[in-house]
Amino acid sequence: MENILLRDKVSDLESYFAAGGYRPLKKALALKPADIVEEVKKSGMRGRGGAGFPTGLKWSFIPKDAPGPRYLVCNADEGEPGTFKDRELIIQNPHALIEGMAIAGYAIGAAHGYIYIRGEFTAETELLEKAIAAARSKGFIGKNILGSGFNFELFLHRGAGAYICGEETALLESLEGFKGQPRLKPPFPAVKGLFGSPTVINNVETLAAVPAIIEHGGEWYAAIGTPKSTGTKLFCVSGPVNKPGVYELPLGLTFKDLLEKSCGGMKKGKRLKAVIPGGSSTPVLTAEEAWAVKLDYESLAMAGSMLGSGAVIVIDESQCMVKLLQVLARFYHHESCGQCTPCREGCGWIEKILNRLEEGIGSDKDIDTLYSVAEGMMGRTICPLSDAMAMPVMSFVKKFRSEFEAHAAGKCCPAEVK
Amino acid sequence: MGFKLTEEFKAKAAHICARYPRRDASLIPLLHEIQEEAGYVAEEAMDELARFLELPYSRVKAVVTFYTMFNREPAGKYHLQVCRNISCHMAGAPGLLGHLREKLTIAEGETTADGLFTLSTVECLGACGSAPVMQVNEDYFENLNIEKLDSLLEDLKHGKYPSKR
Numbered sequence: 001m002e003n004i005l006l007r008d009k010v011s012d013l014e015s016y017f018a019a020g021g022y023r024p025l026k027k028a029l030a031l032k033p034a035d036i037v038e039e040v041k042k043s044g045m046r047g048r049g050g051a052g053f054p055t056g057l058k059w060s061f062i063p064k065d066a067p068g069p070r071y072l073v074c075n076a077d078e079g080e081p082g083t084f085k086d087r088e089l090i091i092q093n094p095h096a097l098i099e100g101m102a103i104a105g106y107a108i109g110a111a112h113g114y115i116y117i118r119g120e121f122t123a124e125t126e127l128l129e130k131a132i133a134a135a136r137s138k139g140f141i142g143k144n145i146l147g148s149g150f151n152f153e154l155f156l157h158r159g160a161g162a163y164i165c166g167e168e169t170a171l172l173e174s175l176e177g178f179k180g181q182p183r184l185k186p187p188f189p190a191v192k193g194l195f196g197s198p199t200v201i202n203n204v205e206t207l208a209a210v211p212a213i214i215e216h217g218g219e220w221y222a223a224i225g226t227p228k229s230t231g232t233k234l235f236c237v238s239g240p241v242n243k244p245g246v247y248e249l250p251l252g253l254t255f256k257d258l259l260e261k262s263c264g265g266m267k268k269g270k271r272l273k274a275v276i277p278g279g280s281s282t283p284v285l286t287a288e289e290a291w292a293v294k295l296d297y298e299s300l301a302m303a304g305s306m307l308g309s310g311a312v313i314v315i316d317e318s319q320c321m322v323k324l325l326q327v328l329a330r331f332y333h334h335e336s337c338g339q340c341t342p343c344r345e346g347c348g349w350i351e352k353i354l355n356r357l358e359e360g361i362g363s364d365k366d367i368d369t370l371y372s373v374a375e376g377m378m379g380r381t382i383c384p385l386s387d388a389m390a391m392p393v394m395s396f397v398k399k400f401r402s403e404f405e406a407h408a409a410g411k412c413c414p415a416e417v418k
Numbered sequence: 419m420g421f422k423l424t425e426e427f428k429a430k431a432a433h434i435c436a437r438y439p440r441r442d443a444s445l446i447p448l449l450h451e452i453q454e455e456a457g458y459v460a461e462e463a464m465d466e467l468a469r470f471l472e473l474p475y476s477r478v479k480a481v482v483t484f485y486t487m488f489n490r491e492p493a494g495k496y497h498l499q500v501c502r503n504i505s506c507h508m509a510g511a512p513g514l515l516g517h518l519r520e521k522l523t524i525a526e527g528e529t530t531a532d533g534l535f536t537l538s539t540v541e542c543l544g545a546c547g548s549a550p551v552m553q554v555n556e557d558y559f560e561n562l563n564i565e566k567l568d569s570l571l572e573d574l575k576h577g578k579y580p581s582k583r
């Protein structure tokens with residue numbers, strides 16, 4: 001099927017418009033906001049940032065009669081290790097995001113939108129700035145859009161290097177000029193979000209799919225993928241495959257097809273050992289599990305993992321699982337905002353224990369401690385960063401325990417010895 | 419020497435502040451502006467910015483120290499930032515890092531005596547499909563290996579800043 005998001009030659013306004021762009025916006029502005037929300041609900045699209053919450057439902061939580069401003073925020077703080085789809089989407093199809101935001105803004109009654117973009121994405125920020133200016137010059141953004149009376153201003157806001165700001169309430173704190181520390185919920189952002197006003201926060205990929213849903217209808221979108229995991233998804237594949245990269249594919253395809261058909265299989269001489277299917281926070285799958293799994297929300301949940309951000313990290317047999325977990329632990333320890341004790345302390349202890357095992361001074365008891373610390377971190381904090389550390393730890397230890405035991409016995413890295 | 423916010427900065431700041439209903443929301447964008455201008459965010463700059471935004475100094479300091487992109491000390495002319503997260507790790511980031519340490523005879527967080535290079539490690543840069551990745555100042559250099567790294571260093575030493583991608 002044809003791609004909805006990643007399309008060739010639509011990166012500038014003229015070619016995007018020539019390919020039918022900004023017609024959905026015109027169509028949307030002739031509809032009632034509630035009808036747009038309904039159409040997005042019908043599409044069955046779920047948030048593409050990682051949590052997978054139904055997008056139309058999220059929009060419908062904005063209180064109808066709330067006085068004062070409302071805000072739309074795009075989460076472009078792409079930072080989940082293994083994820084590089086939003087960057088690619090912004091480069092290839094920036095106007096789909098801008099148009100999607102104008103439509104979403106109209107649907108929820110927001111006159112202001114912010115794109116919170118990763119601070120490191122300098123080139124992408126400049127590119128989006130130019131694209132927004134072009135859209136503004138043609139009257140797609142700004143006052144009285146296409147003569148409809150609807151005003152929508154769109155601003156870019158650069159982050160400054162903090163993984164936690166991908167969590168939506170931390171992102172709001174950061175947008176307001178504070179440290180990115182997640183907020184307690186409730187109240188949810190739909191009720192009390194940015195600057196205390198009702199706010200919807202959506203991922204880049206989610207918003208960029210909105211124009212196509214309005215153009216072709218929610219039912220058209222819902223027919224793609226599986227009945228419960230509708231539409232296409234951007235899969236970012238990294239690791240030792242022949243063609244790593246971002247692939248737009250209908251949800252529900254098999255991992256095997258993604259690896260063999262899209263990515264050209266494993267690099268020469270490499271054998272699959274494990275797969276992290278949805279970004280570094282999601283539980284790891286063994287090769288056996290991965291070969292059998294379909295890539296959609298339900299199938300991955302059944303397999304004990306998650307679709308997450310669609311970041312498929314492929315691991316081959318030459319890699320040591322203890323070392324890889326140590327790399328992840330260092331990351332989560334560094335990125336924990338420090339607000340909740342289980343996360344702040346837990347991530348630290350997990351890193352310390354893994355350092356011991358890697359240095360060859362660990363024991364079998366350390367492996368059990370590692371697991372129990374992770375268990376104690378699950379579901380006990382304000383935001384899911386703690387779970388995001390605990391899930392890889394528990395799954396790595398459970399599925400690759402023999403490698404941890406070999407480290408404890410002083411035979412460091414059996415994987416590398418082979 | 420005291421740090422003074424220039425009139426030019428203040429004009430730009432007014433423009434940035436207008437994007438938000440609350441003036442203090444411009445704190446992070448303004449810190450970016452300061453760093454772009456000076457290469458880092460000095461204590462005096464934090465103090466001045468706090469006064470300018472009518473915020474307590476502690477708020478500005480808390481934000482500067484929370485976000486990893488803000489440097490509190492001047493970096494070298496070229497700030498080499500090697501990603502060491504999982505995809506880059508598997509693609510050979512430790513080797514690149516070791517090579518840089520050896521070649522520049524500095525450790526992470528240090529700057530060469532000639533002030534040319536600062537070496538840092540960073541976490542996932544969001545370019546895992548073209549791992550391993552190193553960010554130099556604000557640009558990404560992707561699909562690196564030792565040879566490419568060496569020729570990049572040569573270029574930089576001779577004042578040549580190669581186009582990235």
